[in-house]
Amino acid sequence: MKSIADVVRNGMCIGCGLCESVTDGRVTMVMTAAGGHRPSNTEFSPDEEATLLAGCPGNVVAAREEDGATIDPIWGAHRSMSMAWSGEPHVRHRAATGGVLTALARYLVDSGEASFVLQVCPDPTAPMRTVWTMSETVDEVLESAGSRYGPASVLGGLHRALDRNEPFAVIGKPCDLNAVHGLAQVDSRVDELCVARLTMVCGGTSRLTKSQAVLDELGFLESEVSLFSYRGNGNPGPTRVEATGGRVHERNYLNMWSDEDGWDLETRCKFCPDALGEASDVSAADAWPGGAPTGDDEGFNAIVVRTKTGEQMVRGAVASGHLVVGADVTPEQFNTFQPHQIRKKYALAARLAGLRDAGVDTIDTTNLRVDELGQNLDADTFEHERAGAQTRAVAGRFAE
Secondary structure: OOOHHHHHHOOOOOOOOHHHHHOOOOOOEEEOOOOOEEEOOOOOOHHHHHHHHHHOOOOEEEOOOOOOOEEEOOOEEEOEEEEEEEOOHHHHHHOOOOOHHHHHHHHHHHHOOOOEEEEEEEEOOEEEEEEEEEEOOHHHHHHOOOOOOOOOOHHHHHHHHHHOOOOEEEEEOHHHHHHHHHHHOOOOHHHHHEEEEEEEOOOOOEOHHHHHHHHHHHOOOHHHEEEEEOOOOOEOOOEEEEEHHHEEEEEOHHHHHOOHHHOOEOHHHHHOOOOOOOOOOEEEEEOOOOOOOOOOEOOOEEEEEOOHHHHHHHHHHHHHOOEEEEEEOOHHHHHHHOHHHHHHHHHHHHHHHHHHHOOOOOOEEEOOOHHHHHOOOOHHHHHHHHHHHHHHHHOOOOOO
């Protein structure tokens, strides 16, 4: 695309926060009426615009390449795949699923390999919402544990992290790490200082309207909410809302999150070329055969270790007791854990074709095998996906 304004206008902005970071806060991320984070304006200098377009995950997405990895058509580069979970029972219980990302982050800080972790946490003044933070201790890492289902702009803090000139790790959505990888092409500090990149396999970013609908149903005002926990405290754990006057409401995972059609997903998520985290060192996924839990358990992640850095990090975390690695997992098993991801991966080429047929600029993808996977769709399914995207685009369903 020619500008960040184009990205936003075409519905491809995911609100990662890179605009805020590159402009050192002159442009901020704001909540829209539709419930997503967007830049407060799209007026940038030529240098800022060039830097942003190089990293913006609504414009370009590329897999990281490293010799020695096996390439799976769906899951991309991997050096190993296995089950894993936090070696600390209290972390495993509190964190989403098995706590792998929290465990690795705690190891990095505890060992001194990272001075801090750039991640997200509940907004102290509005806990249904999410803000970025820099966690400098293992306790601070744990305070940020758990899933955040809603807008999250972790990269709003990226340039402040780089300006500290210290080694750091980042935990973000796959699209956030796509932006980190893209920015590294124009800012050498990224590869020098960002020593670990961790992500979850992502089902999509829901708009804040999903959570607001729960409050409306309960008759709670957001200003009354003191805690909004989306998952965790068990696997998958309940969504728990606490409000003034001692009011508490819990809703189980299947009731709250199992129906993806009801998530009110961001438009870009429906066209995401990399929900599996191919720009990460380690990706962590829910490991539920069939794609949904049948009840709570102790917590298990399936992990994809993609890089040499990821291998070394996992070995160190296991040796220190922060992480436990279990049985190997095959790509075919991963497919059964994440069947919705497989369907979307195969459909993406058709959906992007539909956007182009409607005259909409699309995300430029590199080394993500989008066209090759699309060729595996039968002609009727491809046309159904293509025509559906084209019709919605022409009707203005995706534009902002």
